Amino acid sequence: MKGGRLTYRFARPNALSGGSASGGAMGTNSEVAQLFREIADLLDLAGERFKPEAYRRAARSLEGLPEDLRALAKRGEIDAIPGIGDALAEKIREYLATGSIPYLAKLQAQFPPGLLELTRLPGLGPKTARRFWVELGVEGPKELADALAAGRLNGVKGFGPRKIELIGQALASATTPGRRLSMVEADQIARSIVASLRARAPLDAVELAGSFRRCRETVGDLDVLVTSREPEKVFDAFTTLPGLARQLMRGPTKSTIVLDSGLQVDLRVVAPEEFGAALQYFTGSKDHNVHLRSIAKARDLRINEYGVYRGEERIAGATEKEVYATLELPWIPPEIREDHGEIEAAQHHRVPKLVELSDVRGDLHVHLAADATATTVRSAVAGGEALGLEFLGFAVPADSGSSDELVKIVRSTPSSRLRVLLGAEGTPDELAALDPGAFDYAIATRPTHEAERPKRGGHPKGATSPPTLLAHFPPPNPLPDGSSLVVGPEAPSHGVDSSLLRQLAEAGGAIALSADSPDGNDLDRLRLAVGLARRGWTTAATVTNARPWAART
């Protein structure tokens, strides 16, 4: 069964699928991934050495799939998924057929359910949880709190006063688990951290690494990487940042804090000659790095966060480019470093040239509040000019009577440096009722009757000519001819994530990148939309607003 492995091909034309009505990752895939993670945690408790990571690797792989497991199962391609072998393929098939995995139930029966909760407390892992259970009969957080209060932890080997104190803190803070932030939220926090550090400590290079740099749709923590001649001053500034809740650790090269928001932030100070290696290493993803290391190993090289080594000799490390070059790879854009085919593509020099912020010539989806004034619009236009945009389109509601005033304001706003455009946004019915000559373009939203009856493949009928832009979430499949899907920084919360964009890109679908900014205040957020698009392997060719306005039809 194992011989002649199929190479899994991501996405297929016309597979822009659905199933994603509820926010991004396809339901089945993330369900199975979640179950695999639970199996991994239980296997940790059981003391297994390598199986847990195998299940976690499989879980990550499933979450990165652009296609639903059920569709893959139909084509018999389950065991072609990276990280899924015979055993896990069988468990997936069991789940698809019955809705459960017997192996998980079997593992669950071996441990009290509260034990897993214990391992989720910060600083408390499977080994400790298991010891508490075996030695103290502790079956969960509640029993642990009782044991702690009764002083039953005193005198347990390996548990001094400090550790007991930390366990108490962990139990107390257990009610506020850090949630993952959206890219928009993470971006704001990251920028303020960098600004604050720069203002208060002598920094040379500073970069955000981790999933933030990969522009993941959500971010669980932030990794700040810095070079500085005075690391201590940087750590001093870091551990006194505004909004700091507590410091988790501080060593000579690394410090970790938690902000009031619950967000964990890591800071590392590295030497300039190590900066590229550290940036590469901490940008990840884990699977991307594991894959790189296996390539390095085959060449008798070793990669870590300090550099690339041949024996004891460091042969690269100052820049990411030279790190990749030692593996005869071109530099790979951070947004696609997921081990989702980018390394193979790089080996064959087939990584597409991803869209860049400088490719974007305008934004066609600036919202205006009903009470927007001429000042509002002028200020938005000034923002667009400052960014060097060639055109800026305001989306005015097609339905409301108050739109007339907005139309007048937009039409009378002058700009010598960019073209001010007027778009009508509404359901196909509303757009059809408009005078076609009154607007420069149309933005179709989901018809109201369709919203009540979510159905894929809906084509806005009766729209004035084919709509230029589509603000349907989740988008219909396929996209209507001649339309472009509006993609803003908050698209992931509407089910438009990078894997959907990658399918769209491979199917040749067009998108329109937008800052999606109210009143045009934050046109700068365009770079977040660009990041999301890059993550979806999007090139400038499929970005409608990367072309001059005049070149549009």
Place this chain on the structure above:
DNA sequence: GCCGTTTTCGGCCCGACTGTTTTCAGTCG
């Protein structure tokens, strides 16, 4: 449990940090 320019067995990333240790184990990323 997965995987293979180390192929069907024998590996599986590894360093920083912490607390408790007298040299290390556990956790984390």
